[in-house]
Amino acid sequence: MRAVQIARYGDTPTVHDVEQPFPGPGEVLVRVTGAATNPLDLKITAGYMHDFFPVQFPYTLGTDVSGTITALGDTVHGWNVGDPVVARLDPSDGGAYAEFAVVPADQLVHAPTSIPLFLAAGAATAAATAWQAITEIADIHAGQRVLIHAGAGGVGSFALQMARTLHAHVITTASGPGLHIAHDLGADEVIDHTSGPFGSQLADIDVVIDTVGGAVEEQSLDVLRHGGLLVAVPMPPDTDRASARGMRAEFLFHASDPQRLATVIGMLDGDIRVLLDQTLDLDEAPQALQYLAAGHAKGKVILIPQTP
Structure with missing residues (x-):
């Protein structure tokens, strides 16, 4: 074979x-x-x-x-x-x-x-990872404002759909063809991350699901409310930086x-x-x-x- x-x-x-x-x-x-x-x-x-x-x-x-x-x-x-x-x-x-x-x-x-x-x-991996982030770590519920990065990607597309089934207000980042895809999957708001910093367009987010990492992680803290949660998928986040700003950051090990x-x-x-x-x-x-x-x-x- x-x-x-x-x-x-x-x-x-x-x-x-x-x-x-x-x-x-x-x-x-x-x-x-x-x-x-x-x-x-x-x-x-x-x-x-x-x-x-x-x-x-x-x-x-x-x-x-x-x-x-x-x-x-x-x-x-x-x-x-x-x-x-x-x-x-x-x-x-x-x-x-x-x-x-x-x-x-x-x-x-x-x-x-x-x-x-x-x-x-x-x-098998992407949907299960999204479900772990949405329900087991973040415990997302109706009415929360949730930012999911890369909503047209593997994990992000599942997380977007799952958060919608839980009646959260879902915001996602995307670009190019991904903008239409994210809308089609049911995102309440879609931000073109190539048009400028997403942080200038958002505030008071309850949960961020970060599927990108790097600079996106640090910028995500700028949009979280006090006491909000960042769930990091690609790499362990800077928990000290988040804690110093009155927020939580957790790594998802699938x-x-x-x-x-x-x-x-x-x-x-x-x-x-x-x-x-x-x-x-x-x-x-x-x-x-x-x-x-x-x-x-x-x-x-x-x-x-x-x-x-």
Whole structure:
């Protein structure tokens, strides 16, 4: 089978022919229908996440997978060959960028029924991260003013939709085609971040979901009310700076949780949709990651292995 691998940190990911894996006890074999790309894949490839997610080489990239069960390992109960499923793999193990992936059975959730199976892979990390930010850290509720950065991006597009379902007043930043996308997803206000500092246009924000980092984090403190909360997704925030200004800042470290994943995947049969940027064949994974690194993606880039 084909798999996208690196032989060392800093490698350019390349497609290799490798032996098809077999499920061990408590595992299933999934024929991959979709594998979503994430910024985490770039960080792992560069070696930035070694202290959190050490890997063994050769390493097959990818954590977000949807597909169909083709084989069951010993002691697996409650699942059948042919079941359509979604999972988030342990980042240290990877394995999603391949034609087949071995998945622990306790990490599987049933795929949604109302959207194409490949598309469900786009929610495994991004939607679960957004839900963690919106409900588990920020506890957003009706009437709050919430600023979500990059509302046309992977995490941002889900966070925008989820905050709207909780009846918050949602403001987001975007640019270019993302302005229309953010409006279409239901944002109450959309700010073009290329037109000038967003801080000059906002005040009294209860919660900021920062999916960008860097200078955006510091500027976000300028728009938070006293006692407001900044949730930082890409990197740990400066908690001392926030505290000195009478605000809170928390880092969101996303870990796989099948219960949370089941919740967000279930939403895909409701009012939450996966914002799709494009699909590419597995052989085009290096180009997909370059596109992701350049910051061009509006929504999810999903690899679709073309198995016979």
